Amino acid sequence: MSNAKSGDTVKVHYTGKLKDGSIFDSSRDREPLEFKLGAGMMIPGFDKAVDGMKIGDSITTEISANDAYGEKSDEMVIDIPKDQLPEGINPEIGQQLTMQHPSGQSIPVVVTKVEEASIEIDANHPLAGKDLIFDIELVSIN
Template structure:
């Protein structure tokens, strides 16, 4: 079977260009003006809601999909907005709404938080994914589909 006739399924290696946009056309990420991305379907590196749109496609196909928040980064969770004391940000010169700050999670990893609001000595930090609650437009240009080869 030639590689051009293979369809994307779990365990396949796919090389593609992609663009991720908001519904208003604002671009979030794209490889169309750079090197294409190569990924393995089913390895967990691409959210399942995006991966499912690739299944069954073949090299040479160019498609655009709308991905609902539930299949992308979910709906915002109000429990992910935390109120903290202003004194916890003593090392930050000026806090402004919309500013992204880095926090350490329980495992010691990096967790971004967005300053949602400031009231007196209280600061609200939103730990929801910045794209939570957004319907996204996922455009793909499939360049190559091939089985994974074990070296």
């Protein structure tokens, strides 16, 4: 039986948890996640964890924020004047919005502060700055 290596297309079942044990995502109630190992499709720590596994192997791995979604960046928290918001938007703290990057890419953001003339939004990934724990089971290697 061969080991998963960079360039292989693999399928895994996983459960992602925070240090407090709360689950933020799982493939257990759906199809396994398929990705090309080492192709940058996954966070670096996830790729590293799967590399070398055999079909049927299960592991639990802790991935530091640096090998996951990175640290929170203050540069990703910005103020926007309310008069620049699209018509009909009534921002509230915790509300999720989507911004257009100049490249055309959609960027999800969260409203973190609402003031009279402006709002503050956070474009950091929701899991930025967090160490993650994954239970991973390798289902197949192609």
